[in-house]
Amino acid sequence: MYWPKLTSGKIKKRVIDALNKNVNYRNTPILGVPATYLDSEVFYDDAPFLENAPFLSTLIANPNHIGCHTLNGAEKIFIGTQELEKDLIKLCAEQIFGGEEDAQDGYVASGGTEANIEAIWIYRNYFINQYAANVNEIGVIYSEDSHYSLSKAVNILNINSIVINTDKNNRELLLSDMENKVDAALAGGIKYFIVNMNLSTTMFGSVDDIDKVTALLNKKKINYKLHIDAAFGGFIYPFTNPSNSYSFKNSNITSFTIDAHKMLQTPYGTGMFLIRKGYMQYVKTSEAQYVPGTDHTLCGSRSGANAVAVWMVLHNHGSEGWKTKMQSLVDRTTDVCCQLDDLGIHYFRNPYINIIAIHAADIPTSVAEKYFLVVDSHEHEPKWWKIVIMPHITRGVIDAFINDLKSEIKPKI
Numbered sequence: 001m002y003w004p005k006l007t008s009g010k011i012k013k014r015v016i017d018a019l020n021k022n023v024n025y026r027n028t029p030i031l032g033v034p035a036t037y038l039d040s041e042v043f044y045d046d047a048p049f050l051e052n053a054p055f056l057s058t059l060i061a062n063p064n065h066i067g068c069h070t071l072n073g074a075e076k077i078f079i080g081t082q083e084l085e086k087d088l089i090k091l092c093a094e095q096i097f098g099g100e101e102d103a104q105d106g107y108v109a110s111g112g113t114e115a116n117i118e119a120i121w122i123y124r125n126y127f128i129n130q131y132a133a134n135v136n137e138i139g140v141i142y143s144e145d146s147h148y149s150l151s152k153a154v155n156i157l158n159i160n161s162i163v164i165n166t167d168k169n170n171r172e173l174l175l176s177d178m179e180n181k182v183d184a185a186l187a188g189g190i191k192y193f194i195v196n197m198n199l200s201t202t203m204f205g206s207v208d209d210i211d212k213v214t215a216l217l218n219k220k221k222i223n224y225k226l227h228i229d230a231a232f233g234g235f236i237y238p239f240t241n242p243s244n245s246y247s248f249k250n251s252n253i254t255s256f257t258i259d260a261h262k263m264l265q266t267p268y269g270t271g272m273f274l275i276r277k278g279y280m281q282y283v284k285t286s287e288a289q290y291v292p293g294t295d296h297t298l299c300g301s302r303s304g305a306n307a308v309a310v311w312m313v314l315h316n317h318g319s320e321g322w323k324t325k326m327q328s329l330v331d332r333t334t335d336v337c338c339q340l341d342d343l344g345i346h347y348f349r350n351p352y353i354n355i356i357a358i359h360a361a362d363i364p365t366s367v368a369e370k371y372f373l374v375v376d377s378h379e380h381e382p383k384w385w386k387i388v389i390m391p392h393i394t395r396g397v398i399d400a401f402i403n404d405l406k407s408e409i410k411p412k413i
Contacts, residue, residue, distance in 0.1 A: 001095050001242065005318025014084070014315075015054035015308055021080025022063055033077060037062050055309050063304030066291055068280055070105040073293020078304055085307035091314060093274045096238050097256060098247035105280045108260075108307040110299050111271035112231030113149035115257035118273050118283070118298045119227040120153040120194055122255070125282035126225065127192040135159050139185050142196040143173050145204060147229060150196055160190060171206035171348055175216060182220065193217070193224040199246050199256075200233025203376050203386055204348050205355030207233065210245050214252040227255045231271065233353060234258030239326040241352040254279065260310040263326070265391065270306045325391075329354040332398070333389040339402045343409065354389040364408045371401050 006014075023030060025037045037045065038060050045060045063078040069086050085108055093104035109115045120140060127133040139160040142150045154161040162185055165177045182193070195217065197208045210228075217224055228246060230237070235258060237244065246253070255275035260266040280296045288295040317325060333354045340347055346359040358373075360382045368375070373385040389398075 018080035059305040065304040081304040106274040109271040115273035116149040139190040145201040199230035205353035231259040235263040
C-alpha cells in the first residue's frame with residue numbers, strides 16, 4: 001500500500017494541467033452540450049484567489065463526468081479531469097484494496113447509498129442475464145445493522161431481502177440465523193444470492209466476519225456475489241488493521257462501496273464504487289446513445305470537481321501520512337473508551353474504527369443531546385447513542401464531555 005505525498009505546487013499543477021486538457025466553454029465553439037461553466041454573475045472566474053485554488057477552479061469550470069471512465073469511451077470534452085478520476089479509481093482499488101493492476105472498474109458516485117444500489121443492480125442483472133433468473137429467485141443477504149440503502153435497493157429493484165440478526169452485545173452476525181434463513185430461502189425457491197458485508201456499520205462501527213460467512217456460503221455451494229459496504233470503514237480500516245480479509249485479494253469479493261466524504265473530509269457527493277472488471281456491462285444503458293460509451297452509472301451526470309477533490313486529498317497526505325492520521329483517530333477513540341470504562345459506562349466499539357456506541361441507559365439524554373450524539377432510533381425508545389471521533393474533535397471537547405458525564409452520573413465501583 002503506497003502512493004506518494006505531493007507538494008501543494010505539484011497537486012495544483014496536475015489539476016490545472018487536467019483542466020487545460022478539457023475543452024474550455026469560454027474559448028471553444030461548443031454548440032451541442034447542454035451545459036456551460038457556472039453562472040458568472042454568481043461564481044465569477046477572475047477572482048485572484050482561484051489561481052491557487054485548483055478545486056474551486058474545477059468547480060467553476062464545471063466538467064461533467066457522466067459515464068464510467070475506466071471503460072472504453074468517454075466524453076472528450078472533459079478528458080483531462082476524467083483521467084484524474086481514472087487515476088483515483090486505480091489508486092483506491094489497487095493500493096488500498098489490493099486489486100491487480102488495471103483489473104477494476106469504478107466511478108465517483110453521489111455517495112454510499114448510490115454505490116450500494118449500483119452493486120445490487122449489477123448483480124441482479126448478472127443473475128438474470130447469465131442464469132435466466134426470475135427476480136423472485138434472487139435474494140439479498142444483509143444484517144439488521146446494515147445501512148438503510150440495502151432496504152432501498154431491494155425495494156427499487158423488486159428483489160427479496162434476507163435480513164440476518166446480530167448479537168446484541170458484540171454486533172456479530174449470527175451464523176446460525178444466517179444458515180437457517182438461507183436454508184429457508186432455498187426451500188422457498190431462491191436460487192441466487194447477493195451478499196452484503198459491512199466494513200463498519202453506520203451505527204456501531206462493527207465489521208462483519210467475512211471469513212466465517214463465506215466459509216458457510218461456500219460449504220453450502222451457494223451461487224452468490226459478494227459486495228462490501230465500506231462506506232465508513234473503507235478509508236480507515238485498511239490502514240489501522242492492514243492484515244484483514246477485506247480486499248480484492250479475497251476472491252470471494254467482487255465490489256466495494258467507499259465514501260470519501262466521511263473520513264477523507266471531501267465535499268458531500270464523493271462516494272465511490274469499485275468492482276472487478278467484467279461486471280459493469282450488466283448495467284450498460286444502451287439507450288444513452290448520445291453519451292460516448294453510453295452510461296453504466298446510476299446517477300448519470302456528475303461533477304468532475306468531486307473526483308478532483310478526492311484525488312487532491314489522497315495525494316496531499318500520501319499513504320504514510322494517511323495511515324498516521326487514521327491511527328491518531330483510533331488512538332483518540334481508545335482514550336475515550338478508557339475513560340468510559342472508568343465510569344462504568346457500557347458501550348460497543350471495534351478497536352480499529354473511530355465509532356463508539358454507548359448503551360442509552362448509561363448516558364443522560366441531556367449530555368447526549370448537548371454533544372449532538374446520534375441516536376439509533378427517533379421513532380422508538382433509543383437503545384444506543386453514537387460518538388464518532390472525527391478530526392474536528394479536540395481533546396478539549398472530549399474532556400468537557402467526560403466531565404459532564406462525571407457530574408451527571410456516579411461511577412460504578
